[in-house]
Amino acid sequence: MNVERLLQLDADHVWHPCTQMKDHEELPPIPIERGDGVYLQDKNGKCYIDGVSSWWVNLLGHNHPRLNTALIEQSRKIAHHIFANFTNEPAVMLSAKLAAVTPGNLSKVFFTDNGSSAVEAALKMSFQYWQQCGHPGKTKFLSLTGAYHGETIGALSVGGCDLYRQIYQPILLQGFQVQGPDCYRCAEGKHRDTCQAECFAHVEAIVREHHESIAGIILEPLVQGAAGMRIYSPRYLQKLRSLCDTYKIHYIADEIAVGFGRTGKMFANDHARVAPDIMCLSKGITGGYLPLAVVVTHDEIYRAFYDEYTSLKAFLHSHSYTGNPLACAVAVEVLTIFEEEKILEEVQPKIDQLASFKERFEALPCVGEFRQLGMIAAVELVKDRETREGFPWEERTGYRVFQEALKAGALLRPLGNVVYFFPPLTIKPNELETLADIACESIGKVLGK
Numbered sequence: 001m002n003v004e005r006l007l008q009l010d011a012d013h014v015w016h017p018c019t020q021m022k023d024h025e026e027l028p029p030i031p032i033e034r035g036d037g038v039y040l041q042d043k044n045g046k047c048y049i050d051g052v053s054s055w056w057v058n059l060l061g062h063n064h065p066r067l068n069t070a071l072i073e074q075s076r077k078i079a080h081h082i083f084a085n086f087t088n089e090p091a092v093m094l095s096a097k098l099a100a101v102t103p104g105n106l107s108k109v110f111f112t113d114n115g116s117s118a119v120e121a122a123l124k125m126s127f128q129y130w131q132q133c134g135h136p137g138k139t140k141f142l143s144l145t146g147a148y149h150g151e152t153i154g155a156l157s158v159g160g161c162d163l164y165r166q167i168y169q170p171i172l173l174q175g176f177q178v179q180g181p182d183c184y185r186c187a188e189g190k191h192r193d194t195c196q197a198e199c200f201a202h203v204e205a206i207v208r209e210h211h212e213s214i215a216g217i218i219l220e221p222l223v224q225g226a227a228g229m230r231i232y233s234p235r236y237l238q239k240l241r242s243l244c245d246t247y248k249i250h251y252i253a254d255e256i257a258v259g260f261g262r263t264g265k266m267f268a269n270d271h272a273r274v275a276p277d278i279m280c281l282s283k284g285i286t287g288g289y290l291p292l293a294v295v296v297t298h299d300e301i302y303r304a305f306y307d308e309y310t311s312l313k314a315f316l317h318s319h320s321y322t323g324n325p326l327a328c329a330v331a332v333e334v335l336t337i338f339e340e341e342k343i344l345e346e347v348q349p350k351i352d353q354l355a356s357f358k359e360r361f362e363a364l365p366c367v368g369e370f371r372q373l374g375m376i377a378a379v380e381l382v383k384d385r386e387t388r389e390g391f392p393w394e395e396r397t398g399y400r401v402f403q404e405a406l407k408a409g410a411l412l413r414p415l416g417n418v419v420y421f422f423p424p425l426t427i428k429p430n431e432l433e434t435l436a437d438i439a440c441e442s443i444g445k446v447l448g449k
C-alpha cells in the first residue's frame, strides 16, 4: 500500500490513542514499516531513534532475533487457550522466574493483559483480602497527585494527572489523594539525593487519621512517569513500607513502567530494599512485543482466598487472554536474555553516559532541570528558571521540540514541558549520543540556545 492511500484510510477509519485527531491535519501519523534495534523505519525509509521505547514498552530493541524466535516457535505449538482449568509451560515458567526475581517473598502470579487491567486486579485483590480477613471497613485506596496507573475507571480513580482524569471525575471511585513527591519544586527546599523524604508526611497524616478505611496505598516507585518523569528518593518507599506495616495497609507497587531494569536495578523497589505486598508489571515484560501484565503477590494474601469453593472466597477475576502462551513465551525469553546477556551489568556504563549529559542540557537557558535515574532521564523546560514556572500548556512547547526531533530522526514524544529519554536498554553508546544531540538541537531550535 502506498503512503498516501495508507494515510487516507487511517484518516477515514482510525482513532489514535491520546491524540487530538485534528493534529493529524498538520502532522499526519508516521507509517512504520519495520524496526531494528533502537530504530524505527517509516515507509519512506526514514529512520528514527526510538528515544521513548515506543511508550516505555520496548526493552531490548525492535526486531530482536531471540525474541522473534521465541515467538515463532511458540506460534507453531499454540497461540492461545483458556487458562481456567488449563495451564501451559510458558506461563508456568514465567511465573517461576518472576517469583525468583521480584523483591521479598512475592511468589504468586496473577495474569492480566495490559497495565490498566493489572491495576484493576490489584485493587480488587487488596479490597477483597480485607473483606475476607475481618476488616470490611478497609474499602478505599490512597494515591498520589501526579500518579499514573492507567486509563480504565478504577485505574484512573487512583491516578493524579488532571489532564487525563478531570472530565471523568463524576464517575470515578472515591479515595484519598495525597500530595505526591515533586522534587524539582520541593516545598521543603530539599534535594532528592540528600533529603529524608520529608514530603512523606502528607501520606502519614492521612493514614494516621483514616487507616481503618484504607485498604492499600498505590504508587509508582521512584519515578512518576506520566507526571513528567518525576524522580524521588528511595527513602520515601522505606517510610511507606514501615507505615503500611504499622497500620495494616497494603503497599501496592505499580512497576509497570519502571520494572525490568529501567532504573538500573531489576525493580525500582530494589533501590530501597523494600518489597511491596502487591506488584503490577507490564510494558517491558514482553520486551514490548505483546500485551501482557501480571499482578504478583505473597502467600499471605493468596491464602486469604484459598478455601472450599462454597466459602466463595475465590478471586473471580478473569480476562479472555489470561496466560497467553505467545506473550508468556516471549516474556520468558526476555528474562533469559537478562541473565545470559547480563543486561543489568551492560547497562551501567550507559547510565553514566546518560548522567554526563546533565551539564550540557542545564547549560541551555530554558532548561530548569536535567534529572535521571538509571536509563530514564528528563529535561524539564521552563519559562523562568528562578521561579521554575513552566511554559503555558497552550504553547505546546514540548510538542514543538518533538516535531523538530522527528525531522532530525528521533522519537522524543514529550510529557507537557518535559522532554525525556526512556530508550531501550540495549541502545548503543553512539546512538545515545546522537539522541542527546538531536534533543539538544531541537530544544535550541524551539527555545533558543
Ligand SMILES: *Cc1c(COP(=O)(O)O)cnc(C)c1O
Pocket (backbone or CB within 6 Å): 056, 114, 115, 116, 117, 119, 148, 149, 150, 151, 220, 225, 254, 255, 256, 257, 282, 283
Ligand atoms: C502505562 C502504565 C500503566 C497502564 O498500562 P496500560 O498497558 O497502558 O494500560 C499503568 N501504570 C503505569 C505506571 C504505567 O506507566
